[in-house]
Amino acid sequence: MNVILLGGPGAGKGTQAKKLVARLGVPQISTGDMLRAAVSGGTDWGRKAKEFMDAGKLVPDELVIAIIKERMTQPDATGGSIFDGFPRTVPQAEALGRLMADLGRSIDHVISIEVDEAELVGRLGGRRTCKSCGQMFHVVQAPPRKADVCDACGGALYQRDDDNEATIRSRLATYDKATRPLVEFYRQKGLLRRVLGVGSIDDIFERICAILS
Numbered sequence: 001m002n003v004i005l006l007g008g009p010g011a012g013k014g015t016q017a018k019k020l021v022a023r024l025g026v027p028q029i030s031t032g033d034m035l036r037a038a039v040s041g042g043t044d045w046g047r048k049a050k051e052f053m054d055a056g057k058l059v060p061d062e063l064v065i066a067i068i069k070e071r072m073t074q075p076d077a078t079g080g081s082i083f084d085g086f087p088r089t090v091p092q093a094e095a096l097g098r099l100m101a102d103l104g105r106s107i108d109h110v111i112s113i114e115v116d117e118a119e120l121v122g123r124l125g126g127r128r129t130c131k132s133c134g135q136m137f138h139v140v141q142a143p144p145r146k147a148d149v150c151d152a153c154g155g156a157l158y159q160r161d162d163d164n165e166a167t168i169r170s171r172l173a174t175y176d177k178a179t180r181p182l183v184e185f186y187r188q189k190g191l192l193r194r195v196l197g198v199g200s201i202d203d204i205f206e207r208i209c210a211i212l213s
């Protein structure tokens with residue numbers, strides 16, 4: 001089964017991807033992880049990708065697709081893959097569609113984990129980080145035993161600049177703007193399934209599994 005997961009910052013996409021990998025027994029294809037692996041593995045594609053990354057440039061789509069193809073044709077991926085973080089744009093989605101067709105496969109479901117903005121601001125805005133050891137907490141979901149003090153080392157907790165409300169709203173707006181055409185692309189193909197991303201991790205996972213079964 002080939003599944004694409006969509007979801008903005010704080011939607012819990014990575015967590016659900018890992019649970020799906022365990023449930024379905026197929027690998028997660030996360031381009032960030034794969035690019036890093038290709039680069040450190042020193043493959044031909046990895047060396048090419050490294051040139052772009054070292055120059056601070058985006059790795060071109062054709063190269064990303066080549067790396068994905070290599071990953072998809074490894075033995076553990078013959079039963080399918082969970083795509084997490086790719087595609088991000090309509091041209092990437094079109095390229096993935098062509099690759100799937102070349103391999104005689106198809107995308108079964110595109111699952112969009114949807115959480116409203118107020119909830120996301122609450123989730124992301126509640127994060128606190130230890131100044132000394134970097135351990136992360138959440139004022140609601142994972143509070144420290146003593147307010148503003150790190151459980152691990154006793155250091156002071158603070159809110160990182162990218163966790164403040166204005167930055168969060170701007171990150172969410174950027175994601176929404178970039179992803180809306182992609183969501184529409186898959187909606188028109190009849191592949192899009194929207195899942196409410198609130199409740200416990202297991203509740204959300206069961207909603208996803210209900211769609212897949």
Ligand SMILES: [Zn+2]
Pocket residue numbers: 130131132133134135150151152153154155
């Ligand atoms: Zn600490």
